[in-house]
Amino acid sequence: MKITVRYFASVREQLNQSHELVETSAIDLNGLREELVARGEPYAQALGLGKAIRMALNQQVSDGEVALLPDAEVAFFPPVTGG
Amino acid sequence: MGFTVHIQTEDFDLSHEVAMLRAGQPAVGAVCSFVGTVRDRNEGDAVSSLELEHYPGMTEKAIQGMMTQAAERFDVLGARVIHRVGLMQPLDQIVLVVVTSAHRGQSFQACEFLMDYLKTQAPFWKKEATPSGYRWVDARVSDDKALARWGIELSNASGNQ
Numbered sequence: 749m750k751i752t753v754r755y756f757a758s759v760r761e762q763l764n765q766s767h768e769l770v771e772t773s774a775i776d777l778n779g780l781r782e783e784l785v786a787r788g789e790p791y792a793q794a795l796g797l798g799k800a801i802r803m804a805l806n807q808q809v810s811d812g813e814v815a816l817l818p819d820a821e822v823a824f825f826p827p828v829t830g831g
Numbered sequence: 832m833g834f835t836v837h838i839q840t841e842d843f844d845l846s847h848e849v850a851m852l853r854a855g856q857p858a859v860g861a862v863c864s865f866v867g868t869v870r871d872r873n874e875g876d877a878v879s880s881l882e883l884e885h886y887p888g889m890t891e892k893a894i895q896g897m898m899t900q901a902a903e904r905f906d907v908l909g910a911r912v913i914h915r916v917g918l919m920q921p922l923d924q925i926v927l928v929v930v931t932s933a934h935r936g937q938s939f940q941a942c943e944f945l946m947d948y949l950k951t952q953a954p955f956w957k958k959e960a961t962p963s964g965y966r967w968v969d970a971r972v973s974d975d976k977a978l979a980r981w982g983i984e985l986s987n988a989s990g991n992q
Contacts (some may be wrong), residue, residue, distance in 0.1 A: 754886070756884060756886055757956035757958070757967060758956075758967045788922065796883070800988075802987070804886070804889060804954070807886070807888055807889035807892055808889075808892075809952065811895075812945060816980055823886060823954075824968065825886070825954065825956070826956065826970075827969075827970035827987045827988050828913060828950075828952065828953060828954050828955055828956060828970065828987055829887070829950065829955065829956050829957045829967075829968045829969070829970050830883070830926070830949060830950065830953050830954075830955025830956070830957070831867055831914075831925070831926055831946060831949050831950040831953075831955070831974075
């Protein structure tokens with residue numbers, strides 16, 4: 749399935765892009781993250797396990813076990829620092 | 832004026848926003864507001880400017896959801912949140928939360944609740960300019976603890992995922 753992946757803040761800078769269309773067979777957000785990390789650098793550095801990365805599915809903060817759906821909008825970003 | 836959220840690059844005027852929230856609302860007996868501003872120091876370093884990034888769409892939804900929760904928990908009549916994005920300098924205003932209620936206790940509490948929530952769960956990111964270059968501001972565990980006081984255990988700064 750095709751999904752849109754968006755990146756913010758330090759993750760966006762490390763990947764040098766704010767969004768991309770991704771063809772994925774991952775069943776959930778963790779699976780998608782693993783697929784991206786498996787691409788190698790700069791993904792491995794930006795999204796690797798052990799990095800404090802927050803995820804959103806269709807603009808809702810989600811944990812890694814949430815199932816992916818076709819045309820989903822997924823986002824990866826660091827902990828937030830507004831206010 | 833209900834419960835509204837605005838994300839904008841422009842500055843805001845506290846008096847104007849309070850007037851908008853109070854207009855035609857004679858049940859209001861208390862107005863509580865918080866304004867966050869850009870400091871010239873952070874983590875011991877001078878800060879010359881601050882750039883705020885956000886996730887358009889998600890930010891508004893997240894804050895609207897926080898206001899819905901505030902309205903369920905507290906006896907409030909209205910709320911207004913304004914958060915600026917883009918480039919700012921020390922002394923600039925960044926964020927405004929205004930809450931109205933019949934009596935002061937509920938608006939005091941709801942205002943603090945909304946700020947604690949927004950700090951750790953609204954998708955904004957700060958990047959600051961210091962003498963040694965640009966750096967992304969780190970999230971604080973103390974902000975997670977502030978939200979936990981309200982019985983909401985959500986990690987932002989705490990824990991890797």
